[in-house]
Structure formats: structure tokens, C-alpha cells
Amino acid sequence: GFFFVAYWLVMRQGTTKAALNPPDVINSQEKSIVDALRNIDRSVGNMLEQMPCFLLVTLPYGMFVNPILAGYLVFAYVFLLILYPALYDMGAPLLFISTFPRYFILYYMAGAVMLAALRT
Numbered sequence: 441g442f443f444f445v446a447y448w449l450v451m452r453q454g455t456t457k458a459a460l461n462p463p464d465v466i467n468s469q470e471k472s473i474v475d476a477l478r479n480i481d482r483s484v485g486n487m488l489e490q491m492p493c494f495l496l497v498t499l500p501y502g503m504f505v506n507p508i509l510a511g512y513l514v515f516a517y518v519f520l521l522i523l524y525p526a527l528y529d530m531g532a533p534l535l536f537i538s539t540f541p542r543y544f545i546l547y548y549m550a551g552a553v554m555l556a557a558l559r560t
Contacts, residue, residue, distance in 0.1 A: 523537065
């Protein structure tokens with residue numbers, strides 16, 4: 441699910457800038473266009489910023505700690521990631537509905553992986 445959503449976000453960015461809109465739209469200074477393009481760019485940027493952490497903790501958590509709970513946590517993470525583009529234009533604090541729970545999911549899994557490593 442994560443890679444499907446990641447690919448969708450990147451394709452959304454690429455097709456918006458390269459296939460769907462002419463350069464005069466992409467380079468426009470009109471506020472609505474600038475805001476829409478910023479939403480698209482930040483959605484991809486946020487996903488890419490968190491991807492290394494997501495992969496670094498999800499894989500060992502799913503393999504060594506709790507694969508069933510890992511599936512549920514990844515589902516929740518992906519659901520919250522999908523909300524990011526819709527919440528971005530609303531700004532803080534509503535945007536935190538998407539970001540903070542994802543960070544806490546990663547912190548939880550990282551802590552559980554470290555604890556499991558210490559117990560072995």
C-alpha cells in the first residue's frame with residue numbers, strides 16, 4: 441500500500457508539471473496555481489522525507505517484532521499519508537492530523553525494535 445500511494449503522489453506531481461499543464465500555467469504567479477503546485481510538491485516532499493524512516497523501522501518491526509501489528513500500523517500510516525494532500529491547504533493545526541500520528545507510529549515501531557534487540 442505504501443509504495444502504491446508513494447507512486448501515486450510522485451505521478452501526481454510529475455503529470456501535473458510535465459503532462460497536464462503548459463509552461464505558462466506551471467510558471468504562473470497566480471495565487472491559486474502557486475498554492476496548488478505547492479500542495480503537490482509538499483505532498484511528495486513530506487512522503488520522501490519520511491520514507492527512509494518508514495522503511496528503516498517498518499521492515500525490522502514486521503520481521504522481528506510483530507508482523508500482524510505491523511500490517512495494521514502500515515495501513516494506518518498509509519491512510520494518514522493519503523490525507524496529507526487534502527489537509528495541506530488547511531495548514532496547521534489540521535495538517536497535524538496527518539503528520540503527527542505518522543511520526544508517532546514510526547517512533548513506536550523504532551522503540552519496539554530497539555527493545556526487542558535489547559531483549560535478545
